[in-house]
Amino acid sequence: MRVRLIVEGLRAGYGALEILHGVSLDTGGEAVTAILGPNGSGKSTLLKAVVGVLSPWGGSVRFDGVDLIGLPPHRIVRQGVTTLPQGGGIFPRLTVQENLLMGAYVLDDGQAVRTRLAEIFARFPVLAERRRQAAGSLSGGQQMLLAVGRALMTRPRLMILDEPSAGLAPRLVAEVFDLIRGLAVEEGMAFLLVEQSVRQALRVADRCVVLVQGEVRFAGGPSGLSGEGQLMDLYFGRRA
Amino acid sequence: MGPLRLPALAAFLLLTLLAPLALNPFWLRILTEILLWMGLAVSWNIIGGYTGYLNFGHGAFFGVGAYVTAIAMVHAGLPFGAGLLLGGCASAALAAFIGLPTLRLRGAYFAIATWAFAEMIRQVALLLEVTGGAFGMRVPGLLDPNFFYYVMWAAVAGTCAITYGLMERSRMGYKLRAIREQEEAAETLGVATTRLKLAAFALSATFPGVLGGIYGYWTTYIHPDSVLAGSVTDQMVVMVLLGGLGTAVGPILGAVLLQAVSRFLWLQTEQSVLYIIFIGLVICVVVQLLPDGLVGLWARLRRPQREAGGAA
Amino acid sequence: MLLEARDLVKRFGGLTAVSGMDLAVAPGTIVGLIGPNGSGKTTLFNLVSGLYRLDGGTVLFKGQDVTGLSPHRIARLGLGRTFQIPALFRKMTVEENLWVPAIDEPWQAVRRRAAEWLDLFRLTPLRAEPAEVLSGGQQKLLELARALMRDPDLLLLDECTAGVQPAMVAELLEAIRRLRDRGKAFVIIEHNMEVIQDLCEQIVVMHEGRAIARGDLAAVKQDAAVVEAYLGR
Numbered sequence: 001m002r003v004r005l006i007v008e009g010l011r012a013g014y015g016a017l018e019i020l021h022g023v024s025l026d027t028g029g030e031a032v033t034a035i036l037g038p039n040g041s042g043k044s045t046l047l048k049a050v051v052g053v054l055s056p057w058g059g060s061v062r063f064d065g066v067d068l069i070g071l072p073p074h075r076i077v078r079q080g081v082t083t084l085p086q087g088g089g090i091f092p093r094l095t096v097q098e099n100l101l102m103g104a105y106v107l108d109d110g111q112a113v114r115t116r117l118a119e120i121f122a123r124f125p126v127l128a129e130r131r132r133q134a135a136g137s138l139s140g141g142q143q144m145l146l147a148v149g150r151a152l153m154t155r156p157r158l159m160i161l162d163e164p165s166a167g168l169a170p171r172l173v174a175e176v177f178d179l180i181r182g183l184a185v186e187e188g189m190a191f192l193l194v195e196q197s198v199r200q201a202l203r204v205a206d207r208c209v210v211l212v213q214g215e216v217r218f219a220g221g222p223s224g225l226s227g228e229g230q231l232m233d234l235y236f237g238r239r240a
Numbered sequence: 241m242g243p244l245r246l247p248a249l250a251a252f253l254l255l256t257l258l259a260p261l262a263l264n265p266f267w268l269r270i271l272t273e274i275l276l277w278m279g280l281a282v283s284w285n286i287i288g289g290y291t292g293y294l295n296f297g298h299g300a301f302f303g304v305g306a307y308v309t310a311i312a313m314v315h316a317g318l319p320f321g322a323g324l325l326l327g328g329c330a331s332a333a334l335a336a337f338i339g340l341p342t343l344r345l346r347g348a349y350f351a352i353a354t355w356a357f358a359e360m361i362r363q364v365a366l367l368l369e370v371t372g373g374a375f376g377m378r379v380p381g382l383l384d385p386n387f388f389y390y391v392m393w394a395a396v397a398g399t400c401a402i403t404y405g406l407m408e409r410s411r412m413g414y415k416l417r418a419i420r421e422q423e424e425a426a427e428t429l430g431v432a433t434t435r436l437k438l439a440a441f442a443l444s445a446t447f448p449g450v451l452g453g454i455y456g457y458w459t460t461y462i463h464p465d466s467v468l469a470g471s472v473t474d475q476m477v478v479m480v481l482l483g484g485l486g487t488a489v490g491p492i493l494g495a496v497l498l499q500a501v502s503r504f505l506w507l508q509t510e511q512s513v514l515y516i517i518f519i520g521l522v523i524c525v526v527v528q529l530l531p532d533g534l535v536g537l538w539a540r541l542r543r544p545q546r547e548a549g550g551a552a
Numbered sequence: 553m554l555l556e557a558r559d560l561v562k563r564f565g566g567l568t569a570v571s572g573m574d575l576a577v578a579p580g581t582i583v584g585l586i587g588p589n590g591s592g593k594t595t596l597f598n599l600v601s602g603l604y605r606l607d608g609g610t611v612l613f614k615g616q617d618v619t620g621l622s623p624h625r626i627a628r629l630g631l632g633r634t635f636q637i638p639a640l641f642r643k644m645t646v647e648e649n650l651w652v653p654a655i656d657e658p659w660q661a662v663r664r665r666a667a668e669w670l671d672l673f674r675l676t677p678l679r680a681e682p683a684e685v686l687s688g689g690q691q692k693l694l695e696l697a698r699a700l701m702r703d704p705d706l707l708l709l710d711e712c713t714a715g716v717q718p719a720m721v722a723e724l725l726e727a728i729r730r731l732r733d734r735g736k737a738f739v740i741i742e743h744n745m746e747v748i749q750d751l752c753e754q755i756v757v758m759h760e761g762r763a764i765a766r767g768d769l770a771a772v773k774q775d776a777a778v779v780e781a782y783l784g785r
Contacts, residue, residue, distance in 0.1 A: 017688030017715040039589035040743035197784030236773045237745040411655045418652045421641035428601050429653035430627040
């Protein structure tokens with residue numbers, strides 16, 4: 001069974017504006033959980049509150065039994081949670097290898113870092129070929145691989161992704177989701193992702209949560225959603 | 241803004257007027273210098289306080305006023321009063337000219353642009369013949385004890401402070417503060433921001449222009465490194481920030497305190513280096529501990545009382 | 553038509569944020585503007601209100617070409633707007649915020665009108681407080697009241713209900729409807745579809761900088777292009 005993230009009654013916002021009005025979700029030990037919802041529904045805010053970038057106003061976030069609220073972001077990384085920001089957040093002027101090593105900055109054991117680097121290179125041969133190349137010179141798809149590779153350096157048990165498809169060509173979007181599915185199966189990891197590209201996300205998700213106006217309007221397996229009509233109903237309201 | 245404000249102001253004015261009668265020339269001179277700095281600091285606050293545009297070239301207007309007045313007297317043979325008028329007008333016109341491109345910049349960019357402009361003016365004054373270049377310029381002075389200058393500066397500083405105060409409740413004042421708080425919103429609400437910023441900038445430049453003209457008449461010798469030195473601006477800025485940016489009393493308080501310390505340290509050591517160190521310390525303290533200056537500190541100390549009173 | 557924006561184009565570097573957008577608003581109507589993140593809705597507001605310079609297209613307001621006019625001139629012709637993140641004069645008091653846009657009018661009239669709006673939006677007890685102490689929802693209301701102080705004929709509202717208490721939302725919508733009945737027009741960007749459903753005669757869906765569908769909510773919800781814009785390929 002994979003690690004489990006349980007969020008209960010989470011409230012958060014910016015300044016005086018509350019965005020999340022008590023959000024609960026449970027990954028339930030499943031591999032891929034997708035958070036869906038129209039813009040302005042609070043999806044990115046939810047991720048920020050979970051990983052401690054934004055201090056929640058109330059509620060709880062438990063990961064594998066540990067309360068994450070109040071932990072600084074680097075401590076959360078040590079717990080086995082890693083985040084992939086929108087666009088990957090790679091360092092374009094550093095080389096591929098340097099980027100990967102940056103992903104291991106919370107690890108103290110040099111030998112373990114070298115072993116992990118070799119594993120990553122074995123998994124993504126294209127990165128090994130270009131290890132001395134500046135990351136900014138890679139293609140969009142390769143940069144995404146690098147970002148994922150870097151996130152894998154700490155052997156996370158949960159990877160959180162904010163719109164992995166953003167800015168990628170449609171063909172690459174499908175590849176990224178296939179990669180997520182593959183990693184989930186092979187490495188036994190759990191994924192929590194926010195995605196606008198709903199059709200792609202639903203293809204690989206075991207569980208989905210639909211967030212509208214800062215509230216959960218649907219939670220369950222994709223099969224529980226009766227097609228895209230229901231999603232549009234959730235997004236646009238049933239009365240329309 | 242308590243009920244004490246008006247009597248306090250009246251008492252202050254009365255003391256200022258009576259001071260020359262009671263003081264010996266030494267103290268009168270110190271008080272005269274304080275008045276000069278008061279005028280400069282308050283004028284800087286007109287653009288800095290109301291609009292939030294921090295002008296790091298304000299000293300240039302002081303220098304330009306000094307030079308234009310001196311040139312009008314020396315080369316054109318005009319009387320002092322006419323020269324002074326020209327000095328003030330020249331500063332205002334220059335501000336309008338410089339403001340047109342620089343007031344489009346925000347934050348640090350405006351500060352850097354105005355700083356560069358002041359440095360350019362200093363270099364020009366060093367090069368030109370009419371300014372005497374690096375030799376500086378002798379100005380025919382009025383060999384009067386400090387009383388004349390005391391009155392002149394008190395008048396200019398007073399006018400400047402009253403202007404600042406009147407603006408607070410004026411239409412222009414509201415619009416300028418709106419620009420400081422949220423320029424884009426002000427613009428979409430029909431406020432002609434560019435024109436107003438230019439007007440405020442020219443107004444704030446007029447006072448140092450006139451003060452500079454009087455300064456040259458007073459010292460009888462001006463040089464790019466005296467009236468156009470960067471330290472002129474630095475002192476104004478520190479005085480305002482120490483007292484409280486955007487407050488009526490802050491710059492006056494800052495000018496009195498800093499100038500008093502400056503003269504005290506000079507009398508003790510006859511060196512200016514201690515004062516420069518002191519200014520550095522003041523900057524550190526203000527930035528770290530007093531973001532709203534002494535006036536802000538005063539308000540902070542009083543607030544708990546007021547809130548307790550209000551709740552009762 | 554009160555507003556006619558034709559073929560608007562705005563580029564930021566290599567990115568085209570608005571590409572060939574048309575928008576027409578008749579007096580006394582409320583147009584809802586929806587679309588996924590980054591579809592160009594707020595950029596469109598910035599173009600129409602003059603904050604951004606257009607790279608192409610024309611904007612006619614009350615039949616007058618306002619393309620390239622500075623924002624304060626467009627505002628004086630009768631166009632008001634609010635911002636997604638309330639752009640209040642934070643250190644000025646609540647009532648001073650309302651005075652600024654109308655400050656060239658006679659004092660008594662300005663104060664009276666400000667007091668009326670404060671009353672309607674239940675901000676009167678806070679009138680002497682600095683605007684920054686208001687809650688998110690109150691800031692939204694104050695910003696709307698401030699835009700109304702110039703008595704504009706067209707208002708562009710960017711998420712005017714975000715953070716506003718549900719009971720207050722109902723009153724806010726009622727106020728907007730009353731203003732509409734008096735002939736004022738609105739374009740509203742709104743994520744709350746119930747608000748859109750309640751208020752708007754016409755809905756325009758934006759995606760990748762242009763309008764992909766127009767009509768009522770039920771119609772645009774069925775539109776294949778809209779479904780794809782929201783759910784991805």
